[in-house]
Amino acid sequence: MTIIDKGLIFLKHINNSNNTLMYNFEIDKSYIQFHFCTKGNSKFLFNEGSYVFPLVSDKSILLFNPNTELPLNLLLTSNSLVLSVLISVTKLHGLFSNEAAQISFLNEDNIGNKFYKDQPIEPMISIVLNQMLNHSIDRSMYKLYIRSKVFELISLYFNKKKELSVEQCPFLNDNNNIKKIKTAKDIIISKMVEPPTLNELAAEVNISLKKLKEGFKQVYGSSVYGFLLDYKMEVSKSLLSSKDYNVNEVALKVGYSTASHFINAFKKKNGITPKKYLMSI
Structure with missing residues (x-):
């Protein structure tokens, strides 16, 4: 857990074991919850397990209920990863003070209502999530780095013109390209003892060498090796x-x-x- 600011928390839930693990975290009802599953499968348990919400790879969910506590009870299957951002309504309202009316659950008509939203993880958001996971930032600068990435993540999430940002990078127009880069990442991890050459890796995921190099840098912020x-x-x-x-x-x-x-x-x-x-x- 990383407490970034007052009213802002970042959580990483990682299960590299062969077993299903349970993660529990008490969350005040004044917090809005963003959960992103970047790998594997997970399940959110509510009302002491009587209601189950599945969250699979490349999907996200936003949860907010100002009337009821929503503690985090997360079942994470083997080789799965979920990133969570918890932000208080006050903090989020401060970030979007001029645009609050455009965010449905922040406007005056809905501020007391519960809000649930699940959707695919957008390509630009996927890149930010990967940058939060894979970086070489010095430990002393880690919190500042994560803070900037969380703000970027939230702004992209509520950006009504995401497609304009994506168009700035033609490679990201095609979700299939992102999937190929992720597959390439999985391959080099699984073969880290004897990794393939870049040409072999590009051929294996059916992408050009140039796109592999450029795409990997854009998605993971680093070269393949x-x-x-x-x-x-x-x-x-x-x-x-x-x-x-x-x-x-x-x-x-x-x-x-x-x-x-x-x-x-x-x-x-x-x-x-x-x-x-x-x-x-």
Whole structure:
């Protein structure tokens, strides 16, 4: 959980296990909830489980009920990811003070009514979500970065002219292109020990090499191999933290043939060696 500002919270719900997990979080009824499922499947449970709302990959839901508490009870299936933004009505009204009347549940006629909306995740929103997940921002600047991305996310969500923003980048006009880039990302993750060449990857997802490079940068904010390196480093930290593997074993698991290459890459990325990282946890 990241408390960005008073009245503004960012949550990541990640399930990389083989089991279904339950996430619970108390939410005051003055908060508007935005939930985005970027991978896998999830279910929101209400009224002690008597009502279930499914949220699948590439879908979002907005929830607001000023009359009843809506605590977060989220069932997350294996290999699933849901990002949530919680913002108080007061905070949101402050952000859109001049446009509040254009947002249906903020205008005076509806301010006391409940509001539910589910819809596909727009391409531009998908890009922002991926940037929030995959970045190389220094820890000291993380909250500021996430704050800017959350504001961008909310502005895109309520933007009535999303299609104009998309047209600024022709690649994003086609949702199929976004899906191909996401597939390419999944492929390099699944094959991180022996990743394909860029030409092989482009051929596998049926896209040109140029579009692969440009699209990956636009969607994930990094080159293909830059993203893969960041992913390997995150996996290696997770493996080291488990204390089930030594440095040599971790190096092999993330695709390094020699421990020395892994140690150099880890230190360059994290500022400390794997051994010192182990000692710090």
